[in-house]
Amino acid sequence: MKRLVILLCLLALAACREEAAPPPDAVSLNTDAVGHFCQMTILEHPGPKAQVHLEGLPGAPLFFSQVRDAIAYQRMPEQEGVIRAIHVNDMGAAPSWQSPGADNWILADQAHYVVGSERTGGMGAPELVPFADAGAAREFAARHGGKVAMLDEIPDAAVLEAAGPGVAGGDVGDEDDFAARLRKLSNERQN
Template sequence: MIHAKKLIIIASAFVLAGCASEAAVTPTPEPIALTAEAAGHYCQMIILDHEGPKAQMYLAGMENPLWFSQVRDGLAYVKSPEQSAEIVVMYVNDMGKAKNWSEPGEDNWIRADEAFYVVGSDALGGMGAPELVPFAEEDAALAFANLRGGEVRHLQDITQDHVLAPVDHDETNEEVSQ
């Protein structure tokens, strides 16, 4: 009887060790190219129909990313008090490599936690809300802020107020080119 219990304990330890090592070697998902099939998580609209930078986010247990029509929406998901899913990684367009504001790119993704964001500029995102404009290089973010207003921040310095505050959509506010 004691021998059987020892075998069960040893077998359980191997199973648990196998699970732990499997979790430890699970690679972080890579960003995927934006396609015509990608629909916004909140709006369920085609992402490519909207101007400005986008976001994609992988949640634990999901094979495909959630898509966001603008970076602000992705960051709102992250900062929302109701959000409880485990976020594995989030990617945003590097606007320093964007062709222009209307064509932010299909495969110029950078990790959201490594980006420099211009907060408070005159740039509006794809859904018409003030956008948090991401860049891989701090110098590019500073140049954009100098041209369009705002200040450069890291992800950890972006507050709920930056992404969850109500938005007043002004019909006369038109997007200017980058």
């Protein structure tokens, strides 16, 4: 009898246990996608992109102009939403650096990243360059510098520290430099 009660309890516990839901699918990149931090159309920027899917917002991910920014968002202590999935462009399947692709998404925790390469992302900051294939990541690192790492091996400093002088997200520098960059941007938009 005792064994039967234990067996029934185990079966009841197993039945009550919820199966983990699979991560949401990536959303195709289109002209409506704007960067979460910059609020700019991300198709206007080169380099790999990312999308973060939050619980309670099905089919409406937060898009990021740079992979680095999405990983920073994930690691920020003030980030409160439950992240269901982060998808990043597989740059091994990307048409080019200028056009990283609309549907070549891979889960961020399964990607092989080149960290510290000479390539900068869409906002001009150092970029984490994701690949589905480790060999493709090593080839990219051989051509452009950097080291290959998995997501959990990327140091916080690579995504949370300022990008440097004159780079979006970094120190602005002196006021004259900032004013000159604003004038240049304003002139570009007028032309």
